[in-house]
Amino acid sequence: MELKRRNRISAEFSMASMTDIIFLLLIFFMITSSAISQSAIDVKLPKADATETSAQDPTTVTIKEDGSYFVNDKPIPKENLENLLTSTLKNEANPTFTIRADGNTKHKDVVFVMEIAEKHKYNLAIATTQE
Template sequence: MELKRRNRVNAEFSMASMTDIIFLLLIFFMITSSAISQSAIDVKLPKADATNVSAQDPSTVTINPEGKYFVNDKEVPKEQLENVLVNALKDEANPTFTIRADENTRHKDVVFVMGIAEIHKFNLAIATIQEN
């Protein structure tokens, strides 16, 4: 009597786990693709009011569209701005000032003031108002 072995290896492959992996990848790519910004061209900067100075801020640097600098409403030449800010903030435990720039102010003028804050480790706030 001859006995046949029934322990054959099944040649079929189950695709159930493969579909789970594909759905997980699909969800991953859908979430990450929505997180990527479309374009920086559509960015609208909010308006800044260069005329109203808040009394609660210890120091305010205002920059008008012509590139003139004002510290607490007093005009200061660009070359002296750093010295005036350092002297104004020297007695503060946590030196902080606010930049108030008109929406038509050149970017390099704002970056110049931000550079002064970085060099001297001043805290900085940028004042803007929300457009309606």
């Protein structure tokens, strides 16, 4: 007497769950992509008034090609540069200075001044010209 099995393993694959996952991913990406594009459009930048400009001239550190330093067009030795900058910028609420370096100035000279700004948490701007 031959017994037949009642529980056979089905070799078919149901795609119903796969379509649900794809549909949910599609909805997710549609919502996030529209949120990203809207945030870029809705940004409103503040407008500056002409009356808000600073009354004093910003401090400028000039570095020549030969490695000589100038603060507000006055020559200063490299060793005294940090002390002069700290004494010049100590009374400012938002201490900022500008680096004006010659195009052929060595990188290490510019980095030296940038390290002073980083050490004392000064804001820094690098002056450039358009070609």
